[in-house]
Structure formats: C-alpha cells, structure tokens
Amino acid sequence: MSSFSGLSTALSSLIAQRQALEVAGQNIANANTKGYTRQRVDMQSVQALSAPSMFSAQVGAGNGVKVTGVTRVADLFLDARLRSATGTASYTANRADALARLETTLTEPADTGLAATLQAFWAAWQDVGNNPNDPAARKVLIGAADNAVKQIADGYRAVETQWIQARTEADTLVTDVNTTAQSVAHLNEQIRSILVSGGSANELMDERDRLITTLSGLVGAQARYRDDGTVDVMVGGNALVRGVVAHPIEAQGSHVMGIATATPGGPDAVRLVWSGTGAPVTLDGGRLSSVLESLAPEADGGHLAQAAARYDAIATALATKVNEVHGTAVRPGPDGTEVPGGDFFAFDAGKPAALGLRVAVTADLVAVGAPGGGPFDGTMADAISRLADAEGGPDALWRDFVVDLGVRARSAERRAQVTEAARSTAETLQLSSASVDLDEETINMLAFQRAYEGAARVMTAIDEMLDVLINRTGVVGR
Amino acid sequence: MISRVTHQTVQRSTLANLQLNLSKMSDLQGRVSGGKVITKPSDDPAGTASSMRLRGDLRVTEQYARNAADGIGWLTTVDSSLQASITALRQARNLVVQGASSGTGNEVTRNAIATELEGLRDALLEQANSSYLGRPVFAGTTDGGAAYRVEVAPDGTRSYVWQGHDAGSVQRRIGPETQVRADSPGNAVFGDDAAGVETVFAMLDRIAAELRAGGEIGPRLDEIDARMNTMLGELASVGTRYKQLETGQQAMAKATADLKGQISAIEDIDLAEMLVELQAQEVAYQAALGATARVLQPSLLDFLR
Numbered sequence: 188m189s190s191f192s193g194l195s196t197a198l199s200s201l202i203a204q205r206q207a208l209e210v211a212g213q214n215i216a217n218a219n220t221k222g223y224t225r226q227r228v229d230m231q232s233v234q235a236l237s238a239p240s241m242f243s244a245q246v247g248a249g250n251g252v253k254v255t256g257v258t259r260v261a262d263l264f265l266d267a268r269l270r271s272a273t274g275t276a277s278y279t280a281n282r283a284d285a286l287a288r289l290e291t292t293l294t295e296p297a298d299t300g301l302a303a304t305l306q307a308f309w310a311a312w313q314d315v316g317n318n319p320n321d322p323a324a325r326k327v328l329i330g331a332a333d334n335a336v337k338q339i340a341d342g343y344r345a346v347e348t349q350w351i352q353a354r355t356e357a358d359t360l361v362t363d364v365n366t367t368a369q370s371v372a373h374l375n376e377q378i379r380s381i382l383v384s385g386g387s388a389n390e391l392m393d394e395r396d397r398l399i400t401t402l403s404g405l406v407g408a409q410a411r412y413r414d415d416g417t418v419d420v421m422v423g424g425n426a427l428v429r430g431v432v433a434h435p436i437e438a439q440g441s442h443v444m445g446i447a448t449a450t451p452g453g454p455d456a457v458r459l460v461w462s463g464t465g466a467p468v469t470l471d472g473g474r475l476s477s478v479l480e481s482l483a484p485e486a487d488g489g490h491l492a493q494a495a496a497r498y499d500a501i502a503t504a505l506a507t508k509v510n511e512v513h514g515t516a517v518r519p520g521p522d523g524t525e526v527p528g529g530d531f532f533a534f535d536a537g538k539p540a541a542l543g544l545r546v547a548v549t550a551d552l553v554a555v556g557a558p559g560g561g562p563f564d565g566t567m568a569d570a571i572s573r574l575a576d577a578e579g580g581p582d583a584l585w586r587d588f589v590v591d592l593g594v595r596a597r598s599a600e601r602r603a604q605v606t607e608a609a610r611s612t613a614e615t616l617q618l619s620s621a622s623v624d625l626d627e628e629t630i631n632m633l634a635f636q637r638a639y640e641g642a643a644r645v646m647t648a649i650d651e652m653l654d655v656l657i658n659r660t661g662v663v664g665r
Numbered sequence: 666m667i668s669r670v671t672h673q674t675v676q677r678s679t680l681a682n683l684q685l686n687l688s689k690m691s692d693l694q695g696r697v698s699g700g701k702v703i704t705k706p707s708d709d710p711a712g713t714a715s716s717m718r719l720r721g722d723l724r725v726t727e728q729y730a731r732n733a734a735d736g737i738g739w740l741t742t743v744d745s746s747l748q749a750s751i752t753a754l755r756q757a758r759n760l761v762v763q764g765a766s767s768g769t770g771n772e773v774t775r776n777a778i779a780t781e782l783e784g785l786r787d788a789l790l791e792q793a794n795s796s797y798l799g800r801p802v803f804a805g806t807t808d809g810g811a812a813y814r815v816e817v818a819p820d821g822t823r824s825y826v827w828q829g830h831d832a833g834s835v836q837r838r839i840g841p842e843t844q845v846r847a848d849s850p851g852n853a854v855f856g857d858d859a860a861g862v863e864t865v866f867a868m869l870d871r872i873a874a875e876l877r878a879g880g881e882i883g884p885r886l887d888e889i890d891a892r893m894n895t896m897l898g899e900l901a902s903v904g905t906r907y908k909q910l911e912t913g914q915q916a917m918a919k920a921t922a923d924l925k926g927q928i929s930a931i932e933d934i935d936l937a938e939m940l941v942e943l944q945a946q947e948v949a950y951q952a953a954l955g956a957t958a959r960v961l962q963p964s965l966l967d968f969l970r
Contacts, residue, residue: 218673290705296716296932306724313728313838317735320800320808519808561806561833569838572728575721576841582721590714593706600707615678616668624671626965633969 190656192250193649199251200642203230206254208635211628218623222397225623226389229255259389261396263412265617269610270400274407274472276603276610281477283603285353286596289494292345295589301338302589305505305582308335309575316555316568325550332531332546335505343498343541350444350491353481357457360475361438364405368420368433371398375417376431382416402427406436407472423469425461435462440482445539448492451484490595497588498541505581506532506544508574516567518554528554528567672964679957686950693943696934703932712931719931723924729839730917733910736837739847740907742797747849747900750792751893757785757869758889764876765883772879779873786869790815790825793855793866803851804829812851813866825864827857839913845906854899865892 207228217223233250294300311328318324374395381388399420402408408427411419420428427434440457441447447457459468459479470476483489485496510530517525533547534540555571556564575582668674696702706713764778793803794811804812809828816824835848851857856864863871872885 287705287707290707293706295706296703296713296720298720300717302717302721303724306721310724310728313732317732317837318798556806557832559830559832561830562808563800564806564830564833566833566836569836569844572838573841575725586714586717589706589717590710593708593710593713596705596707597710611681615674618677619668619671619674622671622673624669624673626672629965629969 190653194646196248196251197642197646197649199233199253200645201639203228203252203254204635204639204642208632208639210257211631211635214623215625215628218625218628222393223623224259224261224389224393224396224621227258227260229258231255257387257389259392260621261392262617262620265613265620266396266400267410269613269617270403270409271407271472272606272610272613273400273403276606277404277474278407278472278477279599279603279606281474282480283596283599285349285477285481286490286592286599288349289346289490290592290596292342292349293589293592301335301342301501301585302582304331304335304338305585306575307331309572312555312568312572315553316565316572319555319563319565319568322550325553328553329546329548329550336502336532336544336546339498339502339505339541339544343495343539346491346494346498347444350448350482350495351442353478353491354442354444354447354457357438357475357478357482360405360478361436361459364402364427364475365433365435367398367402367405368427368435371395371402371418371420371428372431372433374398375428378416379431388416403473405473406468406470406475409471423471425468436460436468437462438479444491444495447482448484448489448495451486456484456487457482490592494588494592495539495541497584499539501581501584501588502534502540502544504579504584506530506534506540508577508580509571512567512571512574513554515558516554516571517556517558518552519556519562523562525556525558526554528552675960679953679960682953683950683957686946686953690943690946690950693939693946697936697939697943700934701932702934709931716928716931719924719928723921723928725841726917726920726924730914730921732837733839733845733914733917736839736845736847736910737907737914739797739802739835739837740903740910742795743802743847743849744900744903744907746792746795746802747854747896747903750789750855751896751900753785753788753792754865754889754893754896757782757872758886758893760785761872761882761885761889765881765886775876775879779876782869782873782876786866786873789855789869790866793851800835801828801851802848803854805835805848805850806830806833813855813864823867823870824858825856825866826859827852827855827864837910839910839917843913845909845913847906849899849903854896868892 207230210226210228214225230252231254233253235247235249295302297303308328308331311324311331314324315321315328374391378388378391378395381391395418396410399408399410399418402420402422406422406427408420408422411421413419413430417430418428419426419430422436425434427436436459438457438459441455446455450456457479459470459475460466461468470479481489481491483492485492509532513528513531516528518528520526528548529552530547531553533545535543535545537543555566555568556562557566560566574580577583696704703709703712703716760778760782764775790813793813794801796802796811799810801807801810801812804827807828807830812828814826814828816826818824829851831852834846834850836844837847838844852860852862855866856862856868858864858867868885868888872882875882875885
C-alpha cells in the first residue's frame with residue numbers, strides 16, 4: 188500500500204459525497220414536479236488491491252468509495268396498480284358523467300317536465316269534454332298537444348346533441364391516444380440509446396411513465412418493461428407501442444346518430460380499429476371505452492340510443508292511443524250529420540317518430556262526441572283523458588324511463604366514487620414511494636456534508652503525517 | 666403496507682380532504698337554498714317515481730274539482746228550473762180545480778182560466794228551455810240553443826218537439842270510476858210530442874181547449890198530478906246528484922291538500938335537520954383547515970441551524 192493512497196481514498200469520498208449532494212439538490216429542486224420520481228446515489232466501497240503474490244500479504248484498508256449509479260426509486264408494481272386503477276376510474280367517471288348529463292335534460296321531477304305537460308294535455312281533454320261548444324277550451328287543448336309534441340322533440344334533440352358531442356369526443360380522444368403513443372415510442376428510442384451508452388435517463392423515464400398513465404386513463408393501457416429499457420404499451424392484449432414503434436388506432440363509423448345506431452354491428456356503427464390491420468380494438472377501460480359505449484346502438488347497450496328510442500316509443504304510444512279513440516269519436520257536421528274524428532296526431536315521414544310527431548287537426552276539427560250522442564256530447568273526450576292511466580301509455584313509458592335512468596345514474600355515480608377512491612389510494616401509495624420528502628433530503632444533505640468534512644479532515648491528517656515524513660525526517664540533533 | 670409519508674403525500678391528502686369537506690358543504694348549501702331534496706331523478710329514484718305519480722294524481726284531482734264545480738253549476742240551474750216548473754204546475758192544478766168546479770158556468774170565467782193556463786204553459790216552457798252557459802240543461806248535448814221547439818200545425822194545434830238526444834247526456838267525471846249526470850232528461854220530465862209522449866205543454870193546451878169548449882176537465886187533475894210526481898222524482902234525483910258532487914268536491918279539496926303534503930314530504934328538505942347538518946359540516950371543515958395549518962407548517966429546516 189503506497190504512502191499516498193490515503194489521499195486518493197479521501198479524494199474519492201469528496202467526489203462521491205459531492206455527487207450525492209447534487210442528487211439531493213436535484214430531488215429538492217423537483218419536490219413539486221409532477222411525475223418526478225426521487226433518485227438515490229448508489230455508493231459502493233472500493234476494495235483494497237489484493238494481488239495474490241508472495242509479498243502481498245499485508246492487510247490494508249479499502250480504496251475509498253465510488254458512485255455506481257443514480258437510481259430512480261420507482262416501484263413497478265405500484266405503477267402498474269395505479270395504471271389499472273386509473274383505467275377503471277376514468278371509465279366509470281366518464282360513464283357517471285354522461286348519465287348525469289342525460290339526466291339533467293329530463294327536468295324531472297318538476298312542474299315543467301314532460302310528465303306535467305302530458306298531464307296538462309289529458310286535463311285539457313276534460314275541459315273540452317265539459318264544454319264542446321267552447322272554442323277557448325279547444326284552443327287550450329291544441330296548445331297543450333303542441334306543447335307535448337315539442338317537449339318530446341326537444342328531449343330527442345337533447346339526446347342527439349349529446350350523441351354528436353360524444354362522437355366528436357371519440358375522434359379527439361383517438362387523436363390524443365395516437366400522439367401520446369407516438370411520444371412514448373420516441374422516448375423509448377431516446378432512453379434505449381442513452382442506456383446503451385451507459386448514461387442516466389431517469390428524467391425521460393419519468394416523462395414516459397407519466398404518458399403511459401395518461402394512456403391508461405384514455406384506453407386502459409398496461410405497460411410491459413423490457414430488458415433494453417424500453418416499454419411496450421398493451422391495450423386489450425395488443426401492443427399500442429412496441430419498442431420504438433407506435434401502432435395507431437382510429438374510430439370508424441357514421442357521424443349521424445340515426446345512421447350509426449340503426450344496425451348493431453353494421454358498417455356505420457361507431458367502432459375502434461387498428462389502423463394497420465383493421466382489426467377491432469378491445470379496450471379494458473379508460474375514458475374512450477365509456478365514450479364508445481355511449482355511442483353504441485340500443486341493442487349493444489348504448490344509453491343515448493336507448494333514450495332516443497324511448498322518446499320515439501313515447502311519441503308512438505301517444506299518437507296510437509289518442510288516434511285510436513279519436514278515430515271513433517265524431518264531431519257535428521252540417522245538417523245534423525256526424526263526421527268521424529280521424530287521426531288527432533300524425534307523423535311526418537322520413538323522420539324519427541319523436542321528431543315527426545305533429546298535431547293533425549285544428550281546434551274546430553277536434554272530435555269529442557260518441558256517435559249518436561248529440562252535437563255537444565263529450566263522452567269521447569273523457570275517454571281520451573282517461574288514457575293518462577293507460578297501460579303502456581306515454582305517461583307510464585316516461586315514468587319508467589325517468590326512474591330507470593335515475594337508478595342507472597345513481598349506481599354509476601356510486602361506482603365512480605368507489606373506483607375513484609381506489610385510484611386515489613393507488614396514487615397515494617405510488618407517490619409515497621416515489622415522491623420527494625424534504626425532511627429526508629435535508630437529513631441526507633447533512634449526512635453528505637458531514638462525510639465531506641470528514642474526508643477533508645482525513646486528507647489534512649495524511650498531509651500532516653507526510654509533512655513530518657518529508658520535511659522533518661533526517662534532521663535529528665540539528 | 667406501511668407507506669412512506671412525504672410532504673407531497675401529506676399535502677395531497679390534506680388537499681383532497683379539504684376538497685371533500687368543501688364539496689359536501691356546497692352540496693348541503695345547495696339543498697338548503699334550493700329547498701329540494703330531489704333535484705334530479707338519481708337523488709332518489711324511488712322518491713322520484715312516487716313524486717311523479719303523486720304530481721299526476723294532484724293534476725287529475727284538480728281537474729276533477731273543476732269538473733265538479735261545473736257540474737254543480739249545471740245542477741243548480743236544473744234544480745231551480747224544476748222547482749219553478751213544479752210551482753207553475755201547482756198553480757195550473759189550482760186553476761183546473763177552479764175551472765172544474767165552476768162547471769159549465771160562465772164562459773168568460775172559463776176563457777179567463779184557459780188564458781191563464783196558457784200563460785202558465787209559457788212559463789213552464791221557459792223553465793224547460795232554461796240554459797247554463799248557453800246550453801239548455803234539459804237537452805244536454807243539443808246544439809239547438811233551446812230544449813223545445815214549438816211547431817204550429819195548419820189547424821192551429823201546437824206541438825212541442827224535444828231537441829235532445831236519447832243517447833247523449835252531460836256527464837261530469839269526479840273520480841276514476843265516478844261520473845255524475847249534470848243535466849236532466851227533458852223528454853222524461855216534460856215529454857216529447859214528436860216521440861208520441863205528450864208534453865206537459867201540449868197537455869195544458871189540451872186542457873185549455875177543453876175548458877173553452879166547455880168540456881169536463883175534472884179528470885185532468887190526475888194527469889197533472891202524474892206530471893207533478895214525475896217532476897218531484899226528478900227533483901229528488903237532482904238533489905242526490907248535487908249532494909254527490911258536493912261531497913266529491915269536499916273530498917277532493919282534502920285529497921289535494923294531502924297530495925301536496927305527500928309531495929312536499931318526498932321532495933322538500935327538512936330545514937331544521939339540514940341546518941344542523943350544515944352546521945356540523947362547517948365545524949368539520951374548520952377542523953380540517955386547522956389541522957392543515959398545523960401539519961403543513963413545520964419543516965426540519967426550521968429546527969436546523
């Protein structure tokens with residue numbers, strides 16, 4: 188062991204402690220950076236030279252310390268758990284949000300909802316039945332019928348608007364997914380080349396993990412880490428990103444609700460495919476999955492298509508039930524004759540029932556009398572107003588729809604709360620391992636500082652020893 | 666798993682808790698200021714179902730009350746017309762008694778009685794033609810404007826044709842299963858010459874003619890009594906129906922109040938309960954703020970030189 192080796196031991200410590208202090212500085216600097224994972228300097232003691240030779244029998248101290256690398260303190264399993272929870276939570280949150288939005292268009296229970304409008308319509312029939320000769324009552328009836336027709340059409344249009352918004356959202360989200368996947372692929376490439384040359388790519392990895400978590404929220408993506416430092420991003424078992432290549436996806440199908448929801452599984456139905464192969468993409472969760480579900484045809488459980496169909500059913504039920512009775516009713520014709528009432532409601536051809544419904548008669552053509560009952564008979568008006576309680580009538584259909592949607596919105600909301608709690612827990616766990624603790628870093632700073640001071644003192648001590656040896660040796664007796 | 670606690674996790678969980686407390690408070694505040702427990706169906710789907718049904722019932726009940734009020738208007742008119750008719754008929758009976766007892770006596774007296782009878786006939790006809798809101802109450806569904814049309818034959822005989830329709834009656838619905846007849850069948854009460862049932866007016870005409878001709882009119886008293894009994898029977902029936910409407914009206918007023926109470930119980934907030942809850946939530950929020958101030962303040966740096 189040479190006389191000067193102690194100096195280099197102290198020097199190695201000075202260098203190592205300074206580097207460690209710099210990493211602590213980096214941690215503190217990024218204490219509030221989103222997605223930053225704390226880093227640690229890995230130090231290793233350097234062992235003494237022990238060449239197995241005849242004269243190397245001496246026992247000596249090691250040769251100081253060396254920095255072997257800067258490690259990201261990331262936990263793959265906590266990351267994976269966070270991603271899976273994020274995928275589910277985004278899916279349920281979006282679903283709850285979509286149902287809540289649809290629910291607000293119902294305006295029930297209130298005095299302004301469709302239920303109240305229908306009730307007013309039925310009541311107006313009673314008034315006409317009481318006074319068939321009163322033109323005012325007839326005008327009120329026609330007004331009430333117009334109101335009901337408009338409200339059904341408005342409800343249908345609100346559903347349609349939501350569908351169109353969701354369709355645009357699907358396109359936007361697909362673009363988001365593709366750009367993010369592309370970025371992940373780029374990062375993979377950069378990280379791989381840095382790692383190959385022995386460098387540290389910790390900050391790029393942070394960025395990549397953040398992007399993958401974003402993808403989890405969008406399409407429920409999962410990450411698969413490979414030995415060369417790259418990450419494969421999997422969606423439903425297929426690779427969205429493999430190594431340095433991103434496979435884009437696209438949303439196909441019509442942008443018109445009526446066309447897209449007409450035939451389940453048809454060519455116009457909205458679906459997600461891989462751009463390269465055209466094979467369908469299966470999603471495990473994520474916001475896009477929920478958006479696509481709400482765009483689905485009624486048979487596939489699309490809640491918007493269901494709502495639109497329900498409005499159509501209500502319009503049809505209203506027209507059928509009223510026409511059935513109104514057709515048998517009569518109104519006075521000239522010279523004491525009786526004219527059959529005909530249809531009260533009619534449908535415009537080529538439109539959905541909810542939009543095509545209209546009142547087919549004018550106020551003076553409303554028929555309320557039973558045949559042979561006299562010009563001012565109101566029996567049939569009473570019969571029509573009694574349709575309010577009819578089984579399968581518009582009121583019953585509407586009530587069922589409102590309650591059913593309420594139940595679904597409520598359970599979706601509950602589920603969203605639960606999954607959000609799970610996501611929040613996973614995030615807290617992930618952060619508790621990855622985030623920077625200022626107290627801890629302060630302690631580390633102290634430790635490194637003290638070690639630095641110690642190493643400097645060692646250096647001084649050796650220097651003083653050498654001073655004795657070099658400058659004062661051989662001057663005995665002088 | 667004992668997790669590592671860092672400044673960031675503390676900060677985040679504190680923020681999340683504050684957010685949760687604040688959102689609960691704003692939710693409560695919204696309910697208190699809005700006054701409603703159910704603002705959308707998902708707040709309480711079962712409650713929404715009941716509420717919609719009750720609102721429907723309320724609307725129907727209000728309509729039944731309107732129907733009942735209208736029916737009472739009709740029956741009041743029918744009632745007063747029948748009473749006036751009975752009075753007129755009673756006077757006619759007195760005259761017939763008078764005419765019968767004076768026998769074949771003074772022609773001037775007989776003529777005077779006959780003229781008076783014709784006057785009573787006109788009064789009766791007017792009562793039979795009385796209307797409510799432009800519709801004759803004794804010929805419910807006609808558009809003729811009057812219940813009886815007078816036809817004068819070339820030989821001067823007058824006949825009275827009922828304008829109503831046998832199949833048509835004026836009904837007022839006051840319950841899901843209850844309809845009350847609001848008019849009175851004129852052909853049953855006064856008769857209809859066109860249908861071969863001599864009207865009370867034609868009968869009086871006949872008696873007057875017999876009186877002028879000096880005939881014996883004593884037997885006619887029975888005919889008049891029979892008519893009077895018919896009218897009294899109808900009057901009783903009208904009274905029963907009137908009572909039915911009135912009872913219905915009272916029941917509906919009560920039902921309306923009950924339904925409103927039930928709707929309010931389902932939809933509206935319990936103010937006292939809500940305010941207490943709001944107060945509790947406020948305390949929780951303040952506690953969370955206080956805890957935040959204590960947890961986020963200290964740092965090791967404060968204690969190192």
